[in-house]
Amino acid sequence: MKAWVLHGANDLRLEQRPLPALADAEALVRVKAAGVCGSDIPRIFETGAHTLPVVPGHEFAGVVADAGRACSDRIGKRVGVFPLIPCMRCDSCARGRYETCSTYDYIGSRRDGAFAEYVAVPAWNLIELPDTMPFDAAALLEPAAVALHALRAAGAENAESVAIFGAGPVGLFAAGWARISGAKKVFLVGTRAEQAEKARLLGFSDFLDINERDAAERIRALTGGAGADLCADAAGDPRAVSDCIRAARPGGLVVLIGNPRADMRIGKDTYQKILRKQLRVCGSWNSRFNREAENDWTETLAAFDGGALRPETLISHRFPLADLARAAERMRARKEYFCKVLICG
Ligand SMILES: [Zn+2]
Ligand SMILES: [Zn+2]
DSSP states (O other), X not given: OEEEEEEETTEEEEEEOOOOOOOTTEEEEEEEXXXXXXXXXXXXXXXXXXXXXXXXXXXXXXEXXXXXXXXXXXXXXXXXXXXXXXXXSSHHHHTTOGGGOTTOEEBTTTBOOSSBSEEEEEGGGEEEOOTXXXXXXXXXXXXXXXXXXXXXXXXXXXXXXXXXXXXXXXXXXHHHXXXXXXXXXXXXXXXXXXHHHHHHHTTOOOEEETTTSOHHHHHHHHTTTSOEEEEEEOSOOHHHHHHXXXXXXXXXXXXXXXXXXXXXXXXXXXXXXXXXXXOEEEEOOSOOOOSSSOOHHHXXXXXXXXXSSOGGGGEEEEEEGGGHHHHHHHHHHTOSOOSEEEEEO
């Protein structure tokens, strides 16, 4: 099979490899669509992955082409994939909170992922797709589940006004989930006109350009001077975090989703607003996938299937597998607008 193998920072090579060997409880997934995550760009160009060499790619969907003895009933199924493989032994795993597993394995950074024709996936990590769901849409289950998980982590069910800083895929999905849970006002804060246009396509007309004016100030003005019930940083940027703190109402919620690009420093005055406004600030990591309640993935699948979320609207680019390196290079250059970039098999 063809696979993009990351050998180190800025050393990604298209190689011919044998098909992955399967354990008894593993399925061989023929990748049909794989999203390039914002986190893949520093992984490919700057830091390398946790394990090297490795095939990156953790947002994907496909068809089970083969399977080990213990899961042969999965052959032929159309599937999405939860990329985190929990240890099943630590305290978090015992509680079903696999997203905070202390010794997890991860498809696409610790073991081989989806920028290849085939990938080996434990049957436990598969979620079966309805026949009507396109693979392109299913490749976006992961970022949408991450966004849902963040709003849940914040306890945002009753938030009537929500401000999302960062208008990439996770930010746009977070806005979608806020609307689904009943928020009356949803503000999206971004950096460019194309993001405003994408937000408008998804039905969000309250878009604030961070370069044009003080977004936090605007959000307070647009909420009668109080501030938003919930502010989310989906940018991983110190300015966005500061703005979240400034834009939240007293007693409000701030949830941090974005992976930081560098040290996060916030000013003394901004920090003090956390105290004075008695804000609840919480972090969110990955998404919850389990067999019981609060499975972010089954809920995301239902929202895609029922049309409450429209993942395909977020897809801005499609490339064939052979063009991954060029696609990643263009994303890294940040000259043109990207929302979700898909590699299609
Ligand atoms: Zn990702
Ligand atoms: Zn664990």
